[in-house]
Amino acid sequence: MTKLWGGRFTKATNQLVEEYTASINFDRKLARYDIIGSMAHVDMLASCGILTHQEAAIIIEGLNKVDYKIECGKVELDVGHEDIHMNVEQLLSKEIGPLSGKLHTGRSRNDQVALDMRLYLREVVVDMVEQLVQLQQALLTQAKTNVDTILPGYTHLQRAQPVSFAHHMMAYVFMFQRDVERLQDSFKRINQMPLGAGALAGTTFPIDRQQVADKLQFDGLCENSLDAVSDRDFVIEFLSNTSMISMHLSRLSEELVQWSSTEFDFIELDDAFCTGSSMMPQKKNPDVPELVRGKTGRVYGNLIGMLTTLKSLPLAYNKDMQEDKEGMFDTAETLKGALALFAPMIETMQVNKEAMYKAVAEDYSNATDLADYLVGKNVPFREAHAVVGQVVLHCINKGCYLLDLSLEEFHQFSDAIEEDIYEALTPASVVEARNVAGGPAKNRVQEQILSAEQSITASLSWVQSLQSAVKLDG
Numbered sequence: 001m002t003k004l005w006g007g008r009f010t011k012a013t014n015q016l017v018e019e020y021t022a023s024i025n026f027d028r029k030l031a032r033y034d035i036i037g038s039m040a041h042v043d044m045l046a047s048c049g050i051l052t053h054q055e056a057a058i059i060i061e062g063l064n065k066v067d068y069k070i071e072c073g074k075v076e077l078d079v080g081h082e083d084i085h086m087n088v089e090q091l092l093s094k095e096i097g098p099l100s101g102k103l104h105t106g107r108s109r110n111d112q113v114a115l116d117m118r119l120y121l122r123e124v125v126v127d128m129v130e131q132l133v134q135l136q137q138a139l140l141t142q143a144k145t146n147v148d149t150i151l152p153g154y155t156h157l158q159r160a161q162p163v164s165f166a167h168h169m170m171a172y173v174f175m176f177q178r179d180v181e182r183l184q185d186s187f188k189r190i191n192q193m194p195l196g197a198g199a200l201a202g203t204t205f206p207i208d209r210q211q212v213a214d215k216l217q218f219d220g221l222c223e224n225s226l227d228a229v230s231d232r233d234f235v236i237e238f239l240s241n242t243s244m245i246s247m248h249l250s251r252l253s254e255e256l257v258q259w260s261s262t263e264f265d266f267i268e269l270d271d272a273f274c275t276g277s278s279m280m281p282q283k284k285n286p287d288v289p290e291l292v293r294g295k296t297g298r299v300y301g302n303l304i305g306m307l308t309t310l311k312s313l314p315l316a317y318n319k320d321m322q323e324d325k326e327g328m329f330d331t332a333e334t335l336k337g338a339l340a341l342f343a344p345m346i347e348t349m350q351v352n353k354e355a356m357y358k359a360v361a362e363d364y365s366n367a368t369d370l371a372d373y374l375v376g377k378n379v380p381f382r383e384a385h386a387v388v389g390q391v392v393l394h395c396i397n398k399g400c401y402l403l404d405l406s407l408e409e410f411h412q413f414s415d416a417i418e419e420d421i422y423e424a425l426t427p428a429s430v431v432e433a434r435n436v437a438g439g440p441a442k443n444r445v446q447e448q449i450l451s452a453e454q455s456i457t458a459s460l461s462w463v464q465s466l467q468s469a470v471k472l473d474g
Contacts, residue, residue, distance in 0.1 A: 023082065023083045023084075023322050023325065024077050024078070024079055024081065024082065024083055024084060024087060025079070026325055026326050026329060027083050027084045027113075027116075027325055028077055028084055028087075029120070029325075029329055030084050030113075030116040030117070030120055030325075031067070031070045031071075031077075031084050031088065032067065032070075032071070033115075033116040033117075033119035033120050034084050034085055034088055034112070034116050035063050035066065035067045035070075035088060036119065036216070036472050037112065037115045037116060037119060037195065037216065038063055038088065038103060038112075039060050039063055040195075040212045040215040040216050041103075041106075041107060041195060041212060042056045042059045042060055042063075042103060043056060043060070043211075043215065044207060044208055044211045044212050044215070045102075045105055045106065045205075045207070047208065047211060048205075048206055048207055048208055048211075049206075050105060050106065050205055050206070050207070051102055051105070055099060055102060058096055058099055059092070059096065059099060059100065059102065059103055061096075062092045062095040062096040062100065063088075063092060065095050066088055066091045066092050066095060069091070070088075070091075075091055078090070083109070083113075084116075085109050085112055085113065085116075086109075089103060089104065105205065106196070106198075106203045106205040106207045107195060107196070107198060107203070108197075108198045108199035108200075108229070110197070110198070110199050110200065110229040110316070110317040111194050111195050111196065111197040111198055111199075111228060111229050112195065114194040114195075114197070114222075114228060114229055114231070115193070115194055115195045115216075117234075117235065117324070117325070117328070118190055118191070118192070118193075118194065118218075118234065119216065119470075119472070121190050121234065121235070121238055121328070121332075122187060122190045122191050122466075122470045123470040123471060124238075124332045124336070125183050125186065125187050125190060125238065126187070126463055126466050126467060126470050127336065128183060128242075128245075128332075128335065128336060128339065129180050129183050129184060129459060129462065129463055130460075130463045131336060131339035131340065131343070132176050132179055132180050132183075132245070132339065132459075133180065133456055133459050133460055133463070134339075134343040135176055135339060135342050135343045135346065136173050136176050136177065136180075136452065136456055137343070137456065138342075138343045138344070138346040138347040139169045139170075139172050139173045139176075139346055140169075140173060140449060140452060140453065140456075141346075141347055142165070142166075142169045142346060142347075142349065142351070143165075143166040143167075143169040143170050143173070143445070143449055144166070144449060145351070146164065146165035146166045146169070146351055146353070147164060147166040147442055147445055147446070148164065148428075148442070149164060149165040149166065149351060149353045149356060149357075150162050150163070150164055150165070150356060150357055150360050150427045150428065150431055151163065151164075151165050151168065151266060151356035151357075151359065151360060152356075152359050152360050152363060152365055153168070153365070153440075159359070159360075159363040159364070159365045160365060161365050161366075161368055161430070162360045162365050162366070162427045162430050162431055162440075163431060163440040164431055164440050164442070164445060165351060165353075165356065166445045166449075167439075167440035167445050167448075170445060170448045170449065170452065172248070172252055173448075173452045174448075174452065175248045175251075176245075176248060177452065177455050177459075178244075179241065179244060179245045179248060180455075180459050182241045182244065183241055184459075184462060186234070186237045186238060186241055187466075188219060189233070189234050189237065190234045190238070191218050191219045191220075192218060192219065192220050192221065192222050193209065193212060193213035193216065193218035193220070193221050193222060194222040194228035194229065194231075195209065195212050196209035196212065196221075196225075196228075197222060197225035197226075197228035197229050198225065198229075199229065199316075199317065200225060200226055200229055200230075200315070200316035200317065201225055201226075202225045209221050216472065217469040217470075217472070225316075226315050226316045227315075229316050229317050230313070230315050230316040230317055230321075232306065232310055232321065232324050235306060235324055235328050236303070236306050236307060236310070238328065238331075239299075239302055239303040239306055239327065239328065239331055240303055242299055242303075242331050242332075242335050243296075243299050243300050243303045245335060246292075246295070246296040246299040246300070246335060246338075247296060249292050249293075249296070249338055249339075249342065250292065250293045250296040252289070252342075253289035253290065253292045253293040254289075254293060256269065256286060256289040256349075257286050257289050257290060257293070260286050264355070264359075265352055265355040266351070266352055266355055266356050266359075267349050267350060267351055267352060268349070268350040268352065269284075269286055269288075269289075269345060269348075269349055269350075270345065270348035270349065270350075271284070272344075272348070273286075273288045273341065273344075273345040273348070274286055274287060274288070275287045288341050288342075288345055289345075292338045292341070292342070295334050295338065298330065298331075298334060299331050299334060299335065301327075302327030302328070302330055302331045303327075303331075305323070305327050306323075306324065306327055306328075309321070309323045309324065357427065360427045361401070361403075361427060362401060363401070364392050364395070364401065364402065365430075366402055366403075366425045366426075366427070366430050367388050367391075367392055367402065368388075369424060369425055369429075369430045369433060370384075370388045370391065370402060370421070370424075370425060371384040371385050371387075371388045372384075372433075373417070373421060373424050373425075374387060374388070374414060374416055374417070377416035377417075378416075379414065379416055387413050387414050390413055391405070391410070391413050394409070394412075394413075402425055403422060403425055403426070407419060407421075
């Protein structure tokens with residue numbers, strides 16, 4: 001097979017080399033973006049007088065036919081043509097003949113692939129922000145329903161202080177809000193146009209890069225041709241941001257797995273998001289959160305792989321950079337799949353309020369409030385802390401909890417304790433007592449819900465403003 005670049009070669013490429021160096025098996029995902037970019041490039045070449053308008057019209061019509069045939073699976077993409085760029089050009093040649101050879105005027109595969117990846121990734125980022133917002137909305141639904149639901153808060157996986165389930169859900173809402181903001185911020189670095197940088201040093205043709213950028217709705221141009229073709233920071237940033245999202249999903253997954261166990265019995269996941277055992281008929285396994293937790297490792301791995309690939313590459317393009325795509329595609333698909341499942345799984349999750357309350361009522365998570373109570377009676381905190389430690393030890397030895405003690409028993413440790421201690425130590429009072437900004441008191445949680453709703457509205461507006469720009473139809 002004659003290569004489009006084969007003029008100076010006297011031998012055919014070794015078959016093993018062809019198979020090893022080809023990227024068509026994975027970069028075929030860029031077909032649509034490659035064709036859209038090519039159309040904008042050809043349109044610009046005609047505007048600049050490098051092609052005639054008739055030539056441009058014929059090439060664009062041919063590209064539309066190629067796009068349709070690839071989309072419908074009517075053509076075979078050939079490993080012999082190495083990558084999606086060469087495959088598209090060969091298919092175009094079959095449609096329009098030798099004129100297809102003018103398509104590549106004034107550009108290189110180096111700036112072409114950088115363009116394709118940016119077109120792909122900016123669409124992924126907008127879609128992913130929308131998915132994160134849907135997950136936030138599901139968490140908000142649970143929060144609004146469970147403002148009065150109390151469960152233990154944990155440190156070191158030991159019961160620490162009671163909080164509301166709404167407060168716990170809002171912690172994740174704000175985690176994912178930071179993820180949304182990181183993706184939004186990264187968009188401006190993705191949305192810079194590299195085409196026109198050529199292989200590394202631009203082109204001698206009088207092209208108009210800004211016209212292409214405007215046509216493809218980029219915010220600006222990559223300002224240095226060497227940087228334009230060698231930069232993959234935008235991919236690393238995406239992989240870093242998605243690693244953070246995966247970590248947050250994994251933390252939530254871990255809690256869902258624990259909470260759905262018989263030992264906790266705090267929640268029940270809908271049957272639609274669980275699986276059974278081939279041997280044990282009683283089992284209901286939380287496979288979705290377990291697998292999301294497990295796939296976090298591959299997302300991390302893609303980030304480390306990309307960083308390692310780039311760590312010692314000289315400018316500008318090197319064949320090593322062919323390794324920039326598979327991890328990016330894998331992470332995008334892995335995370336979008338997880339997010340698509342997580343929102344409805346959270347929304348349909350059943351909360352066992354009684355089990356949560358029982359757990360709070362049968363622990364010592366109100367001990368800090370007993371110390372705070374004594375401080376309110378003018379007992380120094382360190383002295384109060386020691387007193388409460390003794391009270392808790394007494395309860396442990398007796399096999400009871402703080403609210404089970406009589407007033408006389410309390411007086412064995414401090415005469416400052418009065419009848420009102422019983423109200424102060426109820427789980428509801430303990431939660432409501434923490435009425436500080438960001439705290440678990442009901443009005444504070446409602447403030448958090450309102451703040452999150454405003455952020456979500458802004459995020460949805462951002463998505464809507466960009467969806468038509470990133471989903472170009474050529």
